[in-house]
Each structure stands twice: as C-alpha cells, then as structure tokens.
Amino acid sequence: MTDTLSTLKHIYETILNKVDAGIHAVDETGKTIIYNEKMTKMELMDEQDVLHKNLLDVFMFKENQQSTLVQALQKGKETVNVKQTYFNNQGQEITTINNTFPILKDGVIQGAVEIAQDVTKLERLIRQNIRQKGNTRFTFDSIIGSSQAVHDVIEDAKRATRTPSYVLIIGETGTGKELFAQSIHNGSSRSSAPFISQNCAALPDNLIESLLFGTKRGAFTGAMDNPGLFEQAQGGTLLLDEINSLNPNLQAKLLRVLQEKTVRRIGDTVDKPVNVRVIANMNEDPIDAIAENRLRKDLYYRLGVVTLFIPPLRERKEDIIELTKFFIKKYNDLFQMNVKTVDHQVMSSFLSYDWPGNVRELEHIIEGAMNLVMDEDVIHYSHLPFQYRTKFQLKQHEHFENKASSDATSYPSAFHPSLPLKEQLLAFEAECIKQTLEQHRHNISKSAKILGLTRQSLQYRMKRLNIRSK
Incomplete structure (x- = not known):
C-alpha cells in the first residue's frame, strides 16, 4: 500500500511539473498547497517563497483589483480566460491569462485552483509598441535614478511639457539626453504628432541643410520637391542632436526658422509656416562652444529658453545600484537568463570608477558581463570585459597611491554633531x-x-x- 501511494505521489508530481501551464492551488484558509515548476518560472519565485503561505501575504494586486484565486475561494466564482496583472514578492509585474475554479465538496468550498498561461512578455511588447507611436518609446517613467540631481532635472523637464518653448539639453555623451527629449515630447500636447530626431554631426553641411529645410525641384542637379525635417515634424517635435556641430552659416539659417517660424526650401522663393517645437542637444559646455566659435551666441539664447543639464554618472553615483539592477533585468529578459545581482567586488569597482561614458558605458559593461555568465546567477569580477578589469585595477592603484597625500590634505570643517x-x-x-x-x-x-x-x-x-x- 505504501509503495502504491509513493508511486501515485511521484506520478502526480511529475504530471504537475511537466504540464505546460502554471498551477497554483490554495486550501480553504488561502494558504498555498500546490505550486508547480511552471508557475515558479512564470512568477520568478522559488517554491519555498509561496508554499504554505497565505496568498495575499506573498502577492500584491493593483488598487481596486482582486485575485481571481481569492474570488474563487471566497465567492465560489469561476473565471475563464481572464487576464490578470499583479506583482510578485520582489515587486516585479506579472501578467497571466487565468482559468480559476473553486474546489467543492458536498457544496462546501474546500479551496481553489488556478491554471495560468504567462503573457508577461507579450504584454510588455504591446506597451512598448504603443509607446513607440510617433517614433518614441521613452517617458519620464523610463528615467532610472532617485538621486536629487536627477530628480531636479526631471521636475524641470516635466514643467517644460506645458509650453511649446524651445529646449536645450546639455550633457556628456551617454547621459541620456534623447531619453529626456522623448519624455518631454510624450508628456506634452504634441505627443500624438511626429517626433523626428537628427544628429547634426552625422552628415556633411550640404546634405544636412537639404535634410533640414527641404529642396525644390531644379535647385541643383538632381534636386526634387522634398519636404525637410521641419515640414515633416509639423505639429510635433524636432530633436537636433549635437547642434554645435553645424557650421555658423547653417546656424544662422536655423536661427531664422526658429524666430520667424517659417521655412524656405532650398531653391524656393516661398516661406512655409511651421509649427514645430525644437529640442536641441549638446555634449559640451555652451559657454566653451561660444568662446571657441562652435556655437552662435544668438542661437544659444534662442534655443536655451529652457535649459536642462543632465548630470554625468560620476556626480550621481548613488544611482549606480539602481541602474545596475535595471540593466540586469533588461538583459535577463533579452537573453532569457536569471542573473540576480553583482558581487561586492564588482559593485565596489563600479562605485569607485569615474564613468567617462556615463550610463551608456555602465549598460555596455553589464551586457558584456552577462555574455560571459554561464550557470551563475551573480556577476563576478571575472565576468567583466577584460578592458574594464584593467581600468578598475588602475583606478584602485591610483586610489591607494594618493591616499597618503589625501589624508594629509586640509579639508574644510563642516561637522555639526546635531545634524543628520x-x-x-x-x-x-x-x-x-x-x-x-x-x-x-x-x-x-x-x-x-x-x-x-x-x-x-x-x-x-x-x-x-x-x-x-x-
């Protein structure tokens, strides 16, 4: 008899864990009694995190939404092919299609069971496609970082969504200038209109002029009637990246368009009115660019009605931990991996590094490291790209060399025992x-x-x- 029960138990467990659906059952008190392997993968949790625990102590649900399992348990309600979005014990969003049933015996509810299909990735893709309408996918929610420096820039950028004023965004390479530009567009009344981005350093002067302002047939050999980016962005936003790379003559023509709000195609004699919000990006100090004749002062004043400075990563190092988690999750989804964190040595190296490539450089390091991870769920120092291991070692060497002299340096005294x-x-x-x-x-x-x-x-x-x- 014992052998028979053991065999049946083994068959039962094998079936539960091999079926291609998540199965989650609770008893009459709401405690989990069955939680199969498929469900652990769907909800990114271990079995011991859920078994024998009350459902509502483990999972969180959006306001005004109830668990389909709880509804089956408390009200005897059956649900078929119902989509449900909720959060696991790490706060990660999960979306499933559920078939949920109460378990009855003699008309009394003894528990409830849910059979679920995972649609989390599909739901994420749908949202991304919706956000990409108008060639944009970033919103202010996409900006990672809780430091005061980032918070202040986000608040200033949000205020800029209320008006059509021109915006100048200043920041080093890799700080996320286009992310802010797209967020401003998506947060404004122009969000349903075109968003067009052009790197001004990517093309020679004659091509960038034709691209910006358009051409009239016959203006030069091979010229056709083509609208420029200003006409194409009508009613929306035009992002001009590396504005300081334009030659002074083109900057003067651009200034005229911004002031008159009209554009004249090359070879044409007619000015066309344009309603376009221009956001310009720069990766250097505009004062330096003006002093070295790379930026016209009058264009700077016209564009800089709203000026945002995006802080480099070395000045917001408190955000590195949060950014690291974000990029690990991003590449877990992309590579179908389950890396959880970085080890202490890696994080210590991250926090001591100056990040000349800023957030983009951090992302590249995480992506490179995850390509070297095999079965581990932690990124170790040996997983980092070789060139960065060398850089980090040099940085640590410099730190120890300078420690003695820095210890002897006279720092200003600002210690106040009563202050936090x-x-x-x-x-x-x-x-x-x-x-x-x-x-x-x-x-x-x-x-x-x-x-x-x-x-x-x-x-x-x-x-x-x-x-x-x-």
Whole structure:
C-alpha cells in the first residue's frame, strides 16, 4: 500500500511539473498547497517563497483589483480566460491569462485552483509598441535614478511639457539626453504628432541643410520637391542632436526658422509656416562652444529658453545600484537568463570608477558581463570585459597611491554633531565650493575645473545650496 501511494505521489508530481501551464492551488484558509515548476518560472519565485503561505501575504494586486484565486475561494466564482496583472514578492509585474475554479465538496468550498498561461512578455511588447507611436518609446517613467540631481532635472523637464518653448539639453555623451527629449515630447500636447530626431554631426553641411529645410525641384542637379525635417515634424517635435556641430552659416539659417517660424526650401522663393517645437542637444559646455566659435551666441539664447543639464554618472553615483539592477533585468529578459545581482567586488569597482561614458558605458559593461555568465546567477569580477578589469585595477592603484597625500590634505570643517548625515554632507559640499570660489576670485570656470565639475554642474550646485557668486 505504501509503495502504491509513493508511486501515485511521484506520478502526480511529475504530471504537475511537466504540464505546460502554471498551477497554483490554495486550501480553504488561502494558504498555498500546490505550486508547480511552471508557475515558479512564470512568477520568478522559488517554491519555498509561496508554499504554505497565505496568498495575499506573498502577492500584491493593483488598487481596486482582486485575485481571481481569492474570488474563487471566497465567492465560489469561476473565471475563464481572464487576464490578470499583479506583482510578485520582489515587486516585479506579472501578467497571466487565468482559468480559476473553486474546489467543492458536498457544496462546501474546500479551496481553489488556478491554471495560468504567462503573457508577461507579450504584454510588455504591446506597451512598448504603443509607446513607440510617433517614433518614441521613452517617458519620464523610463528615467532610472532617485538621486536629487536627477530628480531636479526631471521636475524641470516635466514643467517644460506645458509650453511649446524651445529646449536645450546639455550633457556628456551617454547621459541620456534623447531619453529626456522623448519624455518631454510624450508628456506634452504634441505627443500624438511626429517626433523626428537628427544628429547634426552625422552628415556633411550640404546634405544636412537639404535634410533640414527641404529642396525644390531644379535647385541643383538632381534636386526634387522634398519636404525637410521641419515640414515633416509639423505639429510635433524636432530633436537636433549635437547642434554645435553645424557650421555658423547653417546656424544662422536655423536661427531664422526658429524666430520667424517659417521655412524656405532650398531653391524656393516661398516661406512655409511651421509649427514645430525644437529640442536641441549638446555634449559640451555652451559657454566653451561660444568662446571657441562652435556655437552662435544668438542661437544659444534662442534655443536655451529652457535649459536642462543632465548630470554625468560620476556626480550621481548613488544611482549606480539602481541602474545596475535595471540593466540586469533588461538583459535577463533579452537573453532569457536569471542573473540576480553583482558581487561586492564588482559593485565596489563600479562605485569607485569615474564613468567617462556615463550610463551608456555602465549598460555596455553589464551586457558584456552577462555574455560571459554561464550557470551563475551573480556577476563576478571575472565576468567583466577584460578592458574594464584593467581600468578598475588602475583606478584602485591610483586610489591607494594618493591616499597618503589625501589624508594629509586640509579639508574644510563642516561637522555639526546635531545634524543628520545628509545635512552634514550638504554643509561640507557648500563649504568646499565656497572656499574654492574664494581661492579663484569667484571664477566659475576655474573653480569648476578644480572641483572636477562642469561649469553647469557647479552652477546647479551653487543654486541648490544658495551660494552666490560675487
């Protein structure tokens, strides 16, 4: 008898775990009694996280939504082919198509069972396609980071969605300038109209002029009647990346379009009205670009009605942990992997590195490392691309070499025992900036260079800390 029961139990468990559907059953108290392997994969959880625990203690549901299992258990309600979105114990969103039934004995509910098909990835793709309408897929929700620096830029960018004013976005390569540009477009009343992006450094001057303003048949050999990007973006947004790469003559023509809100095709004599919001990107300090004649001052003033400075990653290192988690999840989905985190040595290296390539560089490192991961669920130092292991080692060597001299350096004293750590750090930062400004006669450019900041970043910090330049 015992052997028979053992065999039946083995058959029962094999069937449960081989069937291509998630199966989740609860008893009359709502505690899980069956949770098969397919369901663990769908919900990205281990069996021990769910078995013998109350359903509502493990999973979270959106406001005004109920678990189909709970409805079956409490109300005896059957559901067939019902889509349900909920969250696992890590807060990850799961979407399934459910068939749910109460388990009855003599008319009394003894429990409930759910048979589910995973549509999480399909749902994600549908959302992405909806967001990509108008050639954009990024919104403010796409911006990863909870640091104060990023939060302030997001708030300023959100305010810019209310008006049609031109926007100038300044940030180093890889900081996410186009992400902010798309978010502004998608958050504005122009979201249903075209969003067109053009890198001004990607084409020679004669081609970029034709592309921007359009051409009239016969204007030059082979010229046809073609609308330019301004006409194509009518009613929407035109993003001009690396605006400072345009030659001064083209910048003057662009300025005329921005001021007059009309465009004239090359070879034409007629001006056409255009209703286009222009967002321009730059990867250098505009003051430097103006001083070195790479940017017209009048164009800068016209474009910079709203100016956003995107902080480099080295100035928002508190976001590295969150960004690392995000990119691991992204490439888990793409590569069908289950990497969970990076080890302590890798994270320590990330936090000590200067990130000249910013967020884009961090993403490339994570992607490269995950290509080297085999069966592990943790990224170790040995998984990092070779060139970065070398860079990190050099950085650590420099750190230890400079430690003695840095220990001897006289830092400003800003210690206030009664203040919490965050306020002490702000006070220390303010004193560092004040002393550096005093030492360099309040020359912003020199002070920024000494502090290892860009001019805009120093000005941002001075504004945040209420420090005035004399």
